[in-house]
Structures are given as C-alpha cells and as structure tokens.
Amino acid sequence: EIVLTQSPGTLSLSPGARATLSCRASQSVSSSSLAWYQQKPGQAPRLLIYGASSRATGIPDRFSGSGSGTDFTLTISRLEPEDFAVYYCQRYASGVGTFGQGSKVEIK
Amino acid sequence: EVQLVQSRVEVKKPGESLKISCKGSGFTFTDYWIAWVRQMPGKGLEWMGIIYPGDSDTRYSPAFQGQVTISADKSISTAHLQWSSLKASDTAMYYCARLSSSWYMAGYYYYMDVWGKGTSVTVSS
Numbered sequence: 001e002i003v004l005t006q007s008p009g010t011l012s013l014s015p016g017a018r019a020t021l022s023c024r025a026s027q028s029v030s031s032s033s034l035a036w037y038q039q040k041p042g043q044a045p046r047l048l049i050y051g052a053s054s055r056a057t058g059i060p061d062r063f064s065g066s067g068s069g070t071d072f073t074l075t076i077s078r079l080e081p082e083d084f085a086v087y088y089c090q091r092y093a094s095g096v097g098t099f100g101q102g103s104k105v106e107i108k
Numbered sequence: 109e110v111q112l113v114q115s116r117v118e119v120k121k122p123g124e125s126l127k128i129s130c131k132g133s134g135f136t137f138t139d140y141w142i143a144w145v146r147q148m149p150g151k152g153l154e155w156m157g158i159i160y161p162g163d164s165d166t167r168y169s170p171a172f173q174g175q176v177t178i179s180a181d182k183s184i185s186t187a188h189l190q191w192s193s194l195k196a197s198d199t200a201m202y203y204c205a206r207l208s209s210s211w212y213m214a215g216y217y218y219y220m221d222v223w224g225k226g227t228s229v230t231v232s233s
Contacts, residue, residue, distance in 0.1 A: 001170075032212065035219040037153075044203055044226055045145075045153065050219035051212065057221075088153055092207065092218040095167035097143065097155035 002026050004089055006100035012108040019076040021103045023089030028069045033093045036065055036074045039102075040085045048087075049074065079105070110134035112142075112204050112224035119230045120194050127190035128227045130204030135222075137185035138162035141207040143220060144178060144189050148200045158207060159187055194231045201226045 003026040013019055023034070031052035037045040047056040049065035052072055062077040076083055084107050089100040113131045120126050130142060144156040157168040161180035168178070180187045187204055205220035 030215075032215055032217050037220075039153075044223040045205075045220075046223070047219055047221045050210075050221075051217040054217065056219070086152075090153075090155075090220075095158060096169065097158070099145075099153040099155060102152045 002029060002091060002098055004091060004098055004100035006087075006089060006103045008103060009101075010104045010106060012106050013079055014108045015079050015081055017079050017108075019074075019079055019083070019105050021074040021087055021105075023067075023072040023074070023100050025070045025072075025091065029091050030093065031068050031072075033091050034065075034067070034072050035090050035092070037088045037090060038083075038085050039088065045088065076105070081107075110206075110222055112206060112222055114202075114204060114224035114227045116225070117228045117230075119232070121233055122194055122196055122231055124194050124231075125190070125192050126194055126229065127188050128202060128229070130187045130189075130224050132185045132187075132206070135206070138182050142180065142187040143205045143207050144176075144187075145203045145205060146172075146200045147203065147226075153203075156189070156202075161185070161187060194229075196231050196233075198229060199231050201228050203227075 005024045007022045034052040036049040039045040053065045086102045086104045141158045143158045146154045156172045159166045159178045161182045177190045203226045204224045206222040208221045209216045
C-alpha cells in the first residue's frame with residue numbers, strides 16, 4: 001500500500017507570501033494519478049491540480065503543481081486571504097485512492 | 109449545472125442501520141465512477157471506495173471492506189452508502205465525489221472534480 005506523507009503539517013504565512021507544500025509517496029507513483037485539493041472549514045474539498053501539474057478549471061494561476069516519482073509539490077505563489085485552508089494530495093490508481101494527511105496553511 | 113446532491117444530516121443510535129444518498133445531475137451518471145470519502149471530526153480525508161453505476165462494479169478500500177456497502181441505482185442517478193449496524197466511531201462527514209478521467213498521450217489522468225456538500229452522520233446513544 002502506497003502512503004502519501006505531506007509536510008509541513010502547518011504552515012504559518014502572511015498574505016502575499018509564497019507557500020510550498022510537499023507530498024512524498026512511499027514508492028514511485030505515476031504523475032498522472034496525483035491530484036491536489038483545497039478544503040476550507042465547513043466546505044467540501046475542491047480540486048486544484050490533477051496530473052501533478054495541470055490546473056483544474058477556474059483555478060487561479062498562482063497555484064501550481066510539480067514533481068514526479070515520489071516527490072510532489074504544490075506552490076501558491078502569492079497567498080490571497082481566501083487561500084488559507086487545508087490542502088490534500090491524493091493518488092488514484094486501479095480502483096484505489098489514497099490521501100495524504102493534509103497540510104494547513106494558516107495566517108501568521 | 110453539474111452537481112452531486114447529498115442528504116445533509118443524519119442522527120442515529122448505535123446498532124441502527126442507515127443508507128445515505130448522492131444524486132447526480134447535469135451529467136451522464138452511468139459514465140463516471142462515484143467515490144465515497146470519510147472525514148472524521150477534525151481529521152483528514154479517507155478514501156472508502158468507488159462504484160461505477162453503469163454496471164455497479166464496486167471497489168472498497170481495505171479499511172472499509174465489510175464495514176459499509178456501496179451501491180447505486182442508475183435509474184435515478186443515485187449512489188448510496190449504507191451501514192447495517194452503526195457504531196459511535198462512524199460519526200463523521202461523508203462526501204461523494206465524481207471521479208473523472210481525461211486522456212493524455214501517455215494514458216489517463218484521474219481526479220475528483222465534482223463533490224457533494226457532504227452528509228453529516230452522528231451516532232450517539
């Protein structure tokens with residue numbers, strides 16, 4: 001079973017700062033299977049990135065994804081007030097999905 | 109509008125049964141896998157399983173196999189998640205989501221692009 005480990009657990013930043021979130025897989029995974037989601041309190045998750053680096057429809061270009069193999073990154077270039085939330089990486093393959101434990105981006 | 113509509117709140121006692129629903133609209137329900145995701149209070153997202161309403165092919169996460177039943181009624185574009193005997197530890201928010209795929213030159217991308225608002229399940233005596 002592939003495990004996704006996200007870091008840091010919590011990132012405290014000011015609006016306008018750059019956020020870099022990491023997702024590490026316990027073994028190599030296909031980039032096509034890796035997605036990122038944003039979840040705000042009391043809301044359902046929202047798709048941000050799929051295929052490790054493709055932005056979903058309507059997602060601002062300040063969000064970008066990169067990586068391959070076991071190491072993937074979600075970058076928010078300049079944090080807007082609405083970006084403070086929890087972010088999850090997720091992998092799907094052959095009928096099975098796996099989520100990372102989440103990284104919280106909070107206002108410093 | 110493409111959407112998944114879930115029943116919102118359920119309050120049950122331990123040992124009771126429950127079936128929650130997820131109704132799709134605005135897209136061809138039988139063309140997509142539908143996933144169920146659990147979120148316990150204050151915790152992260154957990155993959156429970158998926159179903160393809162077109163033929164009811166169902167896959168469970170090992171952690172949830174035997175604990176819940178996922179089903180679908182394609183005639184009403186609805187997926188279901190059910191328990192035969194609830195426990196207090198089943199208290200959580202349950203989301204359904206549409207699993208989409210798109211082709212690229214080396215294969216398929218897979219991602220959950222449409223989510224329901226979630227069903228809050230509370231199990232307490």
